[in-house]
Amino acid sequence: MTARVVVVGGGLAGIAAAVRLADTGAVVTLVEARARLGGATYSFPREGLSYDTGQHVFLRCYDDYRSLLRRLGTETATTIQPRLTMPVLTPGGHRHALRRSGLPAPLHLAGTVLGYGALSRRERLHAVRAATALRGVDPDDPATDAQSFGSWLERHGQSRAAIDRLWGLIAIAALNVHPHDASLALAARVFRTGLLERNDAGDLGIPQAPLGTLHGDAALRVLGDLGADVRLRERVTDIRPGGSGYEVATGDGELSADAVVLAVPHGRAAQLVPPEAADTSAWHQLGASPIVNVHVRYARRVTDLEFFAALDSPLQWVFDRTATSGLHHGQYLAVSLSAADAYLSRPARDVAAEVVDALATLLPDATPDTVRRVYVTREPRATFRPAPGTAALRPSPRTRLPGLALAGAWTDTGLPDTMEGAVRSGYRAADVVACSPHATDGRVTKSTEVPI
Secondary structure, three states: OEEEEEEEEOHHHHHHHHHHHHOOEEEEEEEEEOOOOHHHHEEEOOOOOEEOOOOOOOOOOOOHHHHHHHHHHHHHHEEOOOOOEEEEEEEOOOEEEOOOOOOOOOHHHHHHHHHHOOOOOHHHHHHHHHHHHOOOOOOHHHHHHHEEHHHHHHHOOOOHHHHHHHHHHHHHHHHOHHHHOOOOOHHHHHHHHHHHHHEEEEEEEEEEHHHHHHHHHHHHHHHHHHOOOEOOOOOEEEEEEEEEEEEEEEOOOEEEEOOOEEOOOOOHEEEEHHOOHHHHOOOEEEEEEEEEEEEEEOOOOOOOOOOEEEEEOOOOEEEHHHHHHOOOOEEEEEEEEOHHHHHHOOOOOHHHHHHHHHHHOOOOOOOOOHHEEEEEEEEEEEEEEOOOOHHHOOOOOOOOOOEEEEEEOOOOOOOOOOOOHHHHHHHHHHHHHHHOOOOOOOOOOOOOOOOO
C-alpha cells in the first residue's frame, strides 16, 4: 500500500517536502490557504508588470535551495556571480566595494577588508582580527547562542562605525535584526559558512525571473507531473491522530493520511499541531521581524549597477529588477529594508518619499521628477526574530507522534530564516515521515537527513 502524505503549507518548505515525498512514490496532497504556492517568495501584477513582494537573493553555498531549483527546472533562471562583488554607495555618488579574490579562505577577503575605504585603517585591521576570531566560534554551542553578536563584536575591538558599515551591512540583510539583537550562533553560522570557510561560498545568486515563476508556478507544474493533488485556497482547520494515521480537516472536508508534514509559520503551527505531538509554549517566543520593500519605477535608467548596498542612508540594499518585471522603458529599482520595525506604522506615502529622496542622494540621475510609480509592500512577520537564546526555542522536525513532522525556516535548521533554511527543513521533514512506521512501504524508501 502506497503511503498517503498531506503537506500543510505551500511555501518553500512545503514545496520541498512535497516534491521530495512525491519523488519517492508517496501519494501527496499539498494544501495551501492562499491562491498560489511559494509562501513569502511570490510576485504580484501591477500595470502589466510583475513585482516581487521582496528581493530574495541566495549564496553559492545554498546547496539545498539550489537542488530544489534544479528539480523545479528553474535554476537556469538565476545567475551567480563568478566572484563575490558588493558595490557600496554613500551619498554624493561615492562608491566602495567588497569583493573576494581567488585566494583560499579566509585570505580571499583580507585584501578587500584592508582596502575598504568606508572604515579607517585602524578599523580595517581590527575587522580582519575579528573575522579570524569568528572562525573559531562554535555555532552549535548553547553558550554561543546565548550571546549577542553585537556585544561579541564590541569585545573584539569593533567600533560602532565598523559594526554599522561592515558587519551590519551583511548581518541585517541575512538575519533581519541589528547585530546587537542577533544570536551570536546564527551570526557566526552566516559569516563562517557564507564568507570565511570557503572562498566561493558567498558568491551572490540573483533570480532573473519573477519569484512566482521561479518557485510557485514551477512547483505547481512539477507536482502535477508527479500526480500530487495540490489544493489552493483551502485552509486546514484541524489535524487529528486517528487509527493508524491522521485526519486533516479543511474548509472543504476531511483528508485521511498516513503521515502529515506541517509546513506553516510557527504561530499557525502552534494552533494546528495536536497537543500530544509537541510542547508549543516556546514557539511563540520566537517572535517576528518585519521587512519592508519599496518598488520605485523611473522614466529613465538611473544606475548601471545590478544591485548595491547603501551607507549613511536609510536605504540598505537596492536591486535593479527592470528586466525581471517586464519593463521595457525606464528602470525599476527594488529597495529592501530589513529589521524594518520603524517603518510598519508609518504611512506608505511617507515611506515612499523618504526612499525616493534617499535614492536621489546616492544616484545623481535618480531625481524625484523622474519617478513614475512607487509601491510599498510590508511583511510584518517576514521572519522569526533570531535573538540570543533562539536555538532552545526551535523544534526539530520530528514530533512525539510518528508520521507527523514540522517544517519551516523557523524549525531547528541551524540557519537563520532563509530560503536555504526553508528548503532544508522541508527535506528533513520529508525524511522523517518517510522513515516513520505510518508512512513506509516498498515504494517510500529511507532517506538520509541533510547535515548542517
